Amino acid sequence: MPDFQPIILKNIPDFHNIEVYMKNGGYEAFKKTLKMKPEEIIEEVKRSGLRGRGGACFPTGMKWSFMPQKSEKPKYLCANGDESEPASFKDREIFEKNPHQFIEGTLIACVAMGIKTAYVYIRGEYYPWIVMLQKAIDDAYAKGFIGKNILGSDFSTEVYIHRGAGAYICGEETALLNSIEGKRGMPRFKPPFPANYGLWGCPTTINNIETLANIPPIIENGGEWFSKIGEPKHCGSLLYGLSGHINKPGIYELPSGTLLTDLIYKYGGGVKDNKAIKMIIPGGSSMPPLTADEIDGLQMDNEHLKSVNSYIGTGGIVVMNEDTDVVKIIKRITKFYYHESCGQCTPCREGCGWMLRILDRIDKGQGRPEDIELLRDVACNIEGNTICAFGDAAAWPVKWAIKKFLPDFEKKVNESVSLPIANRVHSLRVTHQE
Amino acid sequence: MEIKFTEENLKKLEEAKSHYPTSDAALMAALWIAQYQFGWLSADVMKYVGGLLNIPYEHVLGVAEFYTMYNKKPVGKYHLQVCTNVSCMLCGGYDVVDYISNKLDIGLGETTPDGKFTLIEAECLGSCGTAPMMQINDYYEENLSKDKIDSILDKLSKS
Numbered sequence: 365m366p367d368f369q370p371i372i373l374k375n376i377p378d379f380h381n382i383e384v385y386m387k388n389g390g391y392e393a394f395k396k397t398l399k400m401k402p403e404e405i406i407e408e409v410k411r412s413g414l415r416g417r418g419g420a421c422f423p424t425g426m427k428w429s430f431m432p433q434k435s436e437k438p439k440y441l442c443a444n445g446d447e448s449e450p451a452s453f454k455d456r457e458i459f460e461k462n463p464h465q466f467i468e469g470t471l472i473a474c475v476a477m478g479i480k481t482a483y484v485y486i487r488g489e490y491y492p493w494i495v496m497l498q499k500a501i502d503d504a505y506a507k508g509f510i511g512k513n514i515l516g517s518d519f520s521t522e523v524y525i526h527r528g529a530g531a532y533i534c535g536e537e538t539a540l541l542n543s544i545e546g547k548r549g550m551p552r553f554k555p556p557f558p559a560n561y562g563l564w565g566c567p568t569t570i571n572n573i574e575t576l577a578n579i580p581p582i583i584e585n586g587g588e589w590f591s592k593i594g595e596p597k598h599c600g601s602l603l604y605g606l607s608g609h610i611n612k613p614g615i616y617e618l619p620s621g622t623l624l625t626d627l628i629y630k631y632g633g634g635v636k637d638n639k640a641i642k643m644i645i646p647g648g649s650s651m652p653p654l655t656a657d658e659i660d661g662l663q664m665d666n667e668h669l670k671s672v673n674s675y676i677g678t679g680g681i682v683v684m685n686e687d688t689d690v691v692k693i694i695k696r697i698t699k700f701y702y703h704e705s706c707g708q709c710t711p712c713r714e715g716c717g718w719m720l721r722i723l724d725r726i727d728k729g730q731g732r733p734e735d736i737e738l739l740r741d742v743a744c745n746i747e748g749n750t751i752c753a754f755g756d757a758a759a760w761p762v763k764w765a766i767k768k769f770l771p772d773f774e775k776k777v778n779e780s781v782s783l784p785i786a787n788r789v790h791s792l793r794v795t796h797q798e
Numbered sequence: 799m800e801i802k803f804t805e806e807n808l809k810k811l812e813e814a815k816s817h818y819p820t821s822d823a824a825l826m827a828a829l830w831i832a833q834y835q836f837g838w839l840s841a842d843v844m845k846y847v848g849g850l851l852n853i854p855y856e857h858v859l860g861v862a863e864f865y866t867m868y869n870k871k872p873v874g875k876y877h878l879q880v881c882t883n884v885s886c887m888l889c890g891g892y893d894v895v896d897y898i899s900n901k902l903d904i905g906l907g908e909t910t911p912d913g914k915f916t917l918i919e920a921e922c923l924g925s926c927g928t929a930p931m932m933q934i935n936d937y938y939e940e941n942l943s944k945d946k947i948d949s950i951l952d953k954l955s956k957s
């Protein structure tokens with residue numbers, strides 16, 4: 365697609381400035397929706413085929429339609445800018461380069477669902493970006509786009525930033541709700557779903573920052589226009605993030621379904637030092653990794669990634685060269701999950717630590733051949749057995765790395781090691797290393 | 799030292815409270831305000847914050863313990879938080895940790911005797927495209943090299 369024009373990260377100088385944004389048609393879509401019926405807005409979003417950009421690819425229009433139109437209780441919108449999945453750094457780019465398109469999308473969502481309060485949850489570490497977004501929100505207030513009786517209509521809404529304080533799990537939507545309520549960020553059991561019982565027990569919708577930033581162009585150009593960009597089943601553009609052993613790391617906005625090889629070689633400038641590829645993580649650390657054999661002709665969208673047993677996740681692509689030690693990488697990723705587990709579910713809390721201990725001894729040459737099967741077994745026993753999807757996120761990299769890179773694990777285990785009984789028998793907890 | 803928010807911080811807290819239907823929800827904001835004023839969250843500070851919002855100390859403690867950015871121990875004037883997660887690791891994140899550790903002669907979690915620097919290892923900070931990187935207090939230092947680290951630390955030691 366040579367004629368592709370970015371939808372979000374537009375190449376316009378000072379686009380973050382409200383005057384520049386408005387000169388280029390900014391906030392016109394919002395004004396239009398103030399005169400539309402809520403159902404019409406939701407229909408347009410459904411027609412666009414937009415799917416959530418937070419990782420689960422849930423159809424946005426459908427999600428919005430789950431919100432009760434009439435409600436005695438207040439309704440809430442939460443924009444999810446927790447962005448803590450390793451290898452993801454796209455939402456930050458939106459705060460920096462195009463905050464108003466995100467704010468406009470948030471306002472349109474509020475109109476569509478009859479919401480009077482929106483919270484933007486931003487990870488605590490993103491302080492400079494919180495300052496940037498707050499400035500943009502203040503400017504939008506000053507122009508009368510946020511607040512009471514917006515632009516003379518009977519519609520009022522407030523937008524507040526809620527600053528996190530360092531907890532990956534708060535990106536999970538129900539943990540995020542608890543965090544906004546001022547509690548520990550522990551995920552809630554579903555059902556009830558947030559659309560019925562969210563913030564303070566009121567109807568709530570949670571959307572990713574990039575998802576909301578896509579809304580104004582959809583209203584402006586129509587859902588059908590959007591549905592023709594990229595891959596039909598996962599349409600629109602994606603903010604791909606390239607990192608690791610790559611010459612030109614960064615965020616690249618391209619149509620969904622862009623070839624992985626184009627991303628790496630055409631846009632990313634190829635692998636550092638011209639090395640061969642060992643492993644690729646396609647969409648943030650939770651997503652099952654790919655082998656070098658799987659990348660040729662692979663299109664980067666959720667449907668195509670399923671064919672290689674992975675998913676698009678957050679679109680954060682990590683390139684690893686031929687010298688990479690797969691066990692070390694998976695151990696580091698597992699250490700992250702061990703550190704971030706909220707501890708509510710036994711399989712996740714205990715399983716992450718257990719996987720880490722096994723990986724650690726394999727990495728140090730102290731693992732036995734049976735350890736590989738044990739490791740796989742622990743991962744499979746976490747997957748699907750927990751309150752939230754964090755359990756799967758922790759299990760997948762381990763399970764799929766063993767499946768796809770078995771020789772790398774086998775090379776590191778050692779027939780002659782005799783483990784203490786305690787390490788062989790399950791359920792015995794060894795004091796954890798840290 | 800008497801534990802009491804400044805007038806300005808009391809105003810900030812009122813502003814935060816106005817964002818939510820319940821004052822409990824302002825707890826995270828209140829802990830941030832406290833951390834900026836007092837440097838870290840001692841038990842007395844947490845009790846004070848709980849008092850302002852009518853929240854039991856145990857609840858305040860539970861929340862403060864849950865989130866890693868709330869300092870439950872004093873930290874140096876400059877909190878060096880080096881990312882070693884996957885993208886940074888591939889670009890030398892651990893070398894950055896070793897280099898700083900040797901240069902300042904402190905291990906992970908330790909503070910220099912003059913109270914200036916604390917070094918810790920951090921999880922992904924959403925800066926993977928500019929790895930390796932670290933967070934120093936509220937700001938990011940990206941694309942780190944030895945030279946860049948030297949000049950950053952030299953500047954901070956003099957300030």
Ligand SMILES: Cc1cc2nc3c(=O)[nH]c(=O)nc-3n(C[C@H](O)[C@H](O)[C@H](O)COP(=O)(O)O)c2cc1C
Binds near residue numbers: 422753
């Ligand atoms: C462990 C975990 C972490 C998550 N972190 C994020 C995050 O940082 N940002 C995000 O938008 N979604 C995150 N999600 C997904 C959210 O739960 C939710 O699906 C998403 O915010 C919905 O928005 P969307 O429909 O626009 O994608 C996470 C999910 C899990 C299980």
Ligand code: SF4
Binds near residue numbers: 704707751
């Ligand atoms: S799966 Fe893990 S992170 Fe999710 S609720 Fe259970 S213990 Fe917490």
Ligand code: FES
Binds near residue numbers: 922923
């Ligand atoms: S891995 Fe270091 S900032 Fe993301």
